[in-house]
Amino acid sequence: MFNSLPNLQVSWEVISVSQRVSTTYGESPILAVVYALAAIVAIILFMSLTAMTLVYTERKVAAHFQCRLGPMRVGWHGILQSIADTLKLLLKEDIVPDQADKAMHLFAPVLCVLAALLALIAIPFSPYLAVSDMNIGVLFISAVSGLGVLGILLGGWSSNNKWSLLGAMRAGAQIISYELSATLSILVVVMFSGSMKFSEIVQSQDQGWWIWRAPVVGLVAFLIFLVASTAEINRTPFDLAEGESELTAGFHTEYSGMRFAFFFLAEYLNLFIVSSMGATLFLGGWMPLHIGNLTFFNQVMDLIPPGLWFALKVSGFIFLSMWFRWTFPRLRVDQLMKLEWKVLLPIGFINLLLAAILTLSGFYFFPGNS
Amino acid sequence: MNDTSAQPTRRIPITGYFARIFTGFVSLLKGLKITFHYLSHPSTVVTQQYPENRATLKMAERLRAQLTMIHDDNGYHKCTACHICEQACPNASIHVAERAKPALSKTELDTFIWRLDSCTFCNLCVMVCPFQVLQMKSTFESSVYDQRLLIYNLSRYAGPTSTVLAKQADDEARKNAVEPRSVYDGPTALNGFFLAGIPKELLVTLDRKGEV
Ligand code: SF4
Ligand code: SF4
Numbered sequence: 001m002f003n004s005l006p007n008l009q010v011s012w013e014v015i016s017v018s019q020r021v022s023t024t025y026g027e028s029p030i031l032a033v034v035y036a037l038a039a040i041v042a043i044i045l046f047m048s049l050t051a052m053t054l055v056y057t058e059r060k061v062a063a064h065f066q067c068r069l070g071p072m073r074v075g076w077h078g079i080l081q082s083i084a085d086t087l088k089l090l091l092k093e094d095i096v097p098d099q100a101d102k103a104m105h106l107f108a109p110v111l112c113v114l115a116a117l118l119a120l121i122a123i124p125f126s127p128y129l130a131v132s133d134m135n136i137g138v139l140f141i142s143a144v145s146g147l148g149v150l151g152i153l154l155g156g157w158s159s160n161n162k163w164s165l166l167g168a169m170r171a172g173a174q175i176i177s178y179e180l181s182a183t184l185s186i187l188v189v190v191m192f193s194g195s196m197k198f199s200e201i202v203q204s205q206d207q208g209w210w211i212w213r214a215p216v217v218g219l220v221a222f223l224i225f226l227v228a229s230t231a232e233i234n235r236t237p238f239d240l241a242e243g244e245s246e247l248t249a250g251f252h253t254e255y256s257g258m259r260f261a262f263f264f265l266a267e268y269l270n271l272f273i274v275s276s277m278g279a280t281l282f283l284g285g286w287m288p289l290h291i292g293n294l295t296f297f298n299q300v301m302d303l304i305p306p307g308l309w310f311a312l313k314v315s316g317f318i319f320l321s322m323w324f325r326w327t328f329p330r331l332r333v334d335q336l337m338k339l340e341w342k343v344l345l346p347i348g349f350i351n352l353l354l355a356a357i358l359t360l361s362g363f364y365f366f367p368g369n370s
Numbered sequence: 371m372n373d374t375s376a377q378p379t380r381r382i383p384i385t386g387y388f389a390r391i392f393t394g395f396v397s398l399l400k401g402l403k404i405t406f407h408y409l410s411h412p413s414t415v416v417t418q419q420y421p422e423n424r425a426t427l428k429m430a431e432r433l434r435a436q437l438t439m440i441h442d443d444n445g446y447h448k449c450t451a452c453h454i455c456e457q458a459c460p461n462a463s464i465h466v467a468e469r470a471k472p473a474l475s476k477t478e479l480d481t482f483i484w485r486l487d488s489c490t491f492c493n494l495c496v497m498v499c500p501f502q503v504l505q506m507k508s509t510f511e512s513s514v515y516d517q518r519l520l521i522y523n524l525s526r527y528a529g530p531t532s533t534v535l536a537k538q539a540d541d542e543a544r545k546n547a548v549e550p551r552s553v554y555d556g557p558t559a560l561n562g563f564f565l566a567g568i569p570k571e572l573l574v575t576l577d578r579k580g581e582v
Contacts, residue, residue, distance in 0.1 A: 061409065063417075064408060064409045064412065064415070065405045065408055065409050066408070067408050067414050067415050067416050067417075068415060068416070068417050069415055069417040069419070072419065323402060323405065323406070324402075326405060327398075327401045327402050327404075327405040328398065328401065343391060
């Protein structure tokens with residue numbers, strides 16, 4: 001069925017951390033365990049550092065979007081502000097509402113972080129840096145990130161507060177709805193590249209990124225993904241789950257200190273995950289930018305290491321998300337549902353159909369060299 | 371986009387569906403353009419880095435942070451102690467104390483007491499004064515450690531208005547008609563004016579050196 005697909009140029013040798021651990025295990029089990037532990041510590045460090053950097057960036061970018069300066073006091077241009085805030089959150093009193101479901105109240109933020117952490121496993125940072133390169137990577141991330149909504153629902157429910165519950169219910173409805181569109185747009189890329197394995201999807205974009213390599217449908221899929229993913233991670237203009245103007249803080253109204261920090265961490269990790277998904281599926285992931293037959297240009301681009309390419313693309317995506325957040329006003333609940341069921345979903349289905357036809361007819365750009 | 375949504379009963383044709391998506395998209399892009407302009411032009415930032423820029427800080431003229439009484443070049447004001455501002459104040463933040471023994475006019479101002487701590491800066495007193503004696507200034511660094519220090523005396527002397535004084539024969543006569551009542555001159559006489567929560571004895575010995 002997929003015989004019109006290009007034979008992948010395997011110029012990049014892909015190896016994941018889990019593969020490396022298992023090969024080392026054959027030689028020396030202790031080394032493998034040390035290796036795995038180091039990887040875990042690295043992930044945790046990466047997780048907290050990413051969140052801290054993102055929070056600082058978001059505050060700075062938001063401030064300048066609104067003609068303000070943002071944090072300026074702690075360190076040069078407030079660069080250490082996130083560290084100060086983290087310390088504050090760590091030392092804060094842990095307040096649990098009297099009538100709350102204590103165990104669930106504690107479990108909810110942990111679940112949110114857990115979902116984000118699990119999704120991080122499949123992210124391909126570079127050909128040599130991915131925790132695991134599983135053959136259902138795309139499916140895995142879609143599934144696991146859906147787990148986060150359970151944390152939000154639990155948090156809202158266990159707080160025993162009407163605002164929290166309303167926020168949580170909204171989040172549930174929203175995420176379930178928008179997951180459809182997000183998946184439909186992801187399917188377009190999966191169809192074109194003929195694989196759900198991230199390394200193969202990235203390598204299939206050797207000649208050009210799917211956003212323009214798939215004629216029009218790629219761009220439409222990208223736009224749908226952009227909207228749906230923003231809604232999935234509850235960011236403005238889709239932050240109805242928090243909706244501070246009507247729900248004080250939505251599902252995390254009753255959270256403070258470390259527990260709140262966990263929700264916060266999960267929120268920014270999700271931003272990172274969604275951005276890396278977008279960058280990997282539509283913008284070529286760690287693959288350097290190649291344009292047709294411009295050999296010299298392509299060689300110059302190859303000089304930039306793939307990890308940096310990935311970082312650049314993800315930063316671009318994150319910036320776009322922040323730009324949206326600080327520009328657009330929040331939607332009403334009915335508008336939100338209308339946008340999904342009356343606009344995004346029908347367009348997504350038609351787009352998928354077109355993409356299927358295009359894939360079968362082998363009609364997309366730059367197929368020759370591959 | 372608006373004209374079609376205003377008529378909910380009418381069916382939106384399929385072209386209208388796409389037109390609405392398109393116009394919505396365009397307007398979103400316009401919004402993005404505006405915010406990007408702010409981001410890319412740091413000169414649009416309005417935040418002041420106070421107190422670092424304290425020396426060069428310029429506050430807006432219209433900022434109402436402190437009530438002042440206008441005194442002319444000779445140090446004389448135009449207040450006739452008519453009490454209109456006192457009555458206009460919704461918070462009883464003003465007390466106009468008349469001179470017990472007026473020298474030249476029927477009524478003369480002794481001390482003009484203004485309580486910053488209960489003032490809402492509504493500007494009513496400034497607007498009602500028939501002689502434009504009062505003025506709002508933008509000097510905003512008014513914080514002190516003792517609430518009593520927020521009770522100001524705005525008049526610099528007790529005596530008739532500048533108009534009456536101008537009619538006097540010489541400086542000697544003018545000097546005899548006034549006596550100093552300045553915030554710089556030590557305790558402010560409050561003429562028995564009751565201030566909630568503050569014992570009277572304290573008020574008499576209130577020292578406001580260096581304030582205002
Ligand atoms: S500004 Fe308003 S509240 Fe303040 S003293 Fe004048 S009239 Fe009273
Ligand atoms: S300040 Fe103006 S309104 Fe108030 S007592 Fe003096 S003259 Fe009258």
